[in-house]
Amino acid sequence: MLRHFHEELEQVKEKTLRLGSLVETMVEQAVASLVDRDSRLAEEVIASDNRVDSLDLEIDEDCLRLLALQQPAAKDLRFITTAMKITTDLERMADQAVNICQRAIELNEEPQLKPYIDIPIMSQLSQKMMREALDAFVRRDADLARQVIPADNKVDALKNQVFRELLTFMMEDPRTIPRAIRLILVSRHLERIADHATNIAEMVVFLVEGKSIRHAPKEPS
Amino acid sequence: MLRHFHEELEQVKEKTLRLGSLVETMVEQAVASLVDRDSRLAEEVIASDNRVDSLDLEIDEDCLRLLALQQPAAKDLRFITTAMKITTDLERMADQAVNICQRAIELNEEPQLKPYIDIPIMSQLSQKMMREALDAFVRRDADLARQVIPADNKVDALKNQVFRELLTFMMEDPRTIPRAIRLILVSRHLERIADHATNIAEMVVFLVEGKSIRHAPKEPS
Structure with a gap:
């Protein structure tokens, strides 16, 4: 029974990492579909969201079964x-990737407003945050989780930079407003992905140390 | 022991409703601080976010204790x-209310761009969704939960209307852009609050019926 429990718990960890890597790929490809102006890739990412939903449900069911049958100790x-x-956070990160794809499809139909520089950096940072937060979770490593959190400020700073830059475009030529707004939205979707990663990291610290380090809500999210 | 369990379960319900009503008041007052140009009220709402965080943690602890000590049946x-x-969704709705307050404080320092009409309607709709989703939860009422979900489309439609209207302001006079963007953000914060209420309603349907009706991700959120 005990061995069985640990095997099932390992499976939950393994599936959570698999879900994380699925979502990470979605985010990466969502931004690639924008940068490479590849709307077909964007459609593929949107279609892959189903797999996230079903894996999320599967993990939920596994967890409920573990709770019901195994009477785990407090720590477990x-x-x-x-x-x-x-997994709920991961599922919502995937939704944000889908949102980015929708904006990419719209933007790819018009001339490119400017080269995309900060947005790919935001994406890489968010992906790294997500990956490290999940590693910290499966290893129950509060130190690693804490290291994730400061990166959220970098993502926020980039989002503000994107905003300020696009504001100058809009001010100079109102015809750029619809495209600029879409790019601002993409940066906000990425910022929300980083926010979710931060939430996960905070939950890991709470899990390991039993104390809440939940961040104060910040600038426009 | 059994009676004890049901009493504790009732307490979880009662605290969840209390948290919901706290968050609902925050949303209502956040929008009031914008409409009435009352930045002091906005500061009060921001300060009250602490109570949400501590009640959220308290409910979490109560639930863990119930899971650990009582070996509840599958349904419970x-x-x-x-x-x-x-409670995680409620806590994040409170964060959105705080974000609205931050935008309100900024907007209240400048001349009002236009009368606020759609934003208060969005707020009322979102509050109703939140209230009904939580009622559906404590009563385990899937029908009521299902009724919540279509209202999300109304909130979305209003958000798009706000966006289109503010776009005309920005196009006509670029000096309005910073204020218009802040109002667009307020409408997006409200839309996210409605999204969370939808998530709660969907979780209630899943709780009662065991089937997932999770919505596809939608337009910019």
């Missing part, structure tokens, strides 16, 4: 309920 | 894990 209990919350 | 198990997810 918190781990399992945290896994259930984390 | 799912109810408790759903409560833990719902």
